[in-house]
Amino acid sequence: MKKGIVKKTLDYIVLIITAIIFMFPLIWMVVSSFKSETAIMSDVTSIKAFMLPKIGKEILNNYVEIFQQLPIIKAELNSLFYIIIIIVLSLLVNSLAGYAFARLKFPFKNFIFAVLLSFMIIPAQTIMLPMFSMVYKLGWVNSYLGLIFPAIASPFYIFLFRQTFLKIPKEIEEAARIDGAGSYTIFFKLIMPLAKPIYATVSILTFIALWNDFLWPVMIISDPTKQTIQMALSTLFSVQPVNHGHIMAGLSVVTVPVVILFLFLQKYYVQGIASAGSKN
Structure with a gap:
């Protein structure tokens, strides 16, 4: 019984890790959509690439501009x-x-x-x-x-x-x-x-x-x-x-x-x- 629970837990852990890895490009895309061109280029080689910028008026600039264009x-x-x-x-x-x-x-x-x-x-x-x-x-x-x-x-x-x-x-x-x-x-x-x-x-x-x-x-x-x-x-x-x-x-x-x-x-x-x- 315990072996079955352990195996099931390990399976879920592996699946969650795999899902997160496959979601990296999607997360990076969404996070980058809130950044300026300069910030995207400077953050692309670090963990900051997956971190949202500070909340402010400019965070939605990209969305506002594409809807205008x-x-x-x-x-x-x-x-x-x-x-x-x-x-x-x-x-x-x-x-x-x-x-x-x-x-x-x-x-x-x-x-x-x-x-x-x-x-x-x-x-x-x-x-x-x-x-x-x-x-x-x-x-x-x-x-x-x-x-x-x-x-x-x-x-x-x-x-x-x-x-x-x-x-x-x-x-x-x-x-x-x-x-x-x-x-x-x-x-x-x-x-x-x-x-x-x-x-x-x-x-x-x-x-x-x-x-x-x-x-x-x-x-x-x-x-x-x-x-x-x-x-x-x-x-x-x-x-x-x-x-x-x-x-x-x-x-x-x-x-x-x-x-x-x-x-x-x-x-x-x-x-x-x-x-x-x-x-x-």
């Missing part, structure tokens, strides 16, 4: 607008496709699924030019449609949904059909509630990927009023001389929504990854 709020709202739409459509489309591969019977199902999985090894950068050509021909350049539709379907998310649905006992669906439930009722009122963790997982992965995406939005969007948060932040690197305090403040503003989202959904995220890792 950049349309941060507008860019964040732009990103949230199209990302939320993508998440809703992505959850619907990918989960329906995953359910089809998990439950329905149709010709060449396994072959089609294998081909779908093979798409996962293709780097996204290699298909960006063909995608841009299609978006251009559809007239979606410089519009949110060009950002939304190419990001809806994902072989990886279809795979995650399929693996999760395979673990749900078929007997539950058969019992629902006996009670008179149709396919849509079974999926939306039975399967979806049972698969909440994977929906949360895909939501987190989609949000992080799109929130951090820069290359595709910069190819599609040229209107400053429609620019995403990453596009807005990129201008901080083009202003000479580069102010690292401004950059750290901007990065902190961008990182906070992702951290908050993960903290709220981390329980479902872990359950979703675990449920998709194997099949019955």
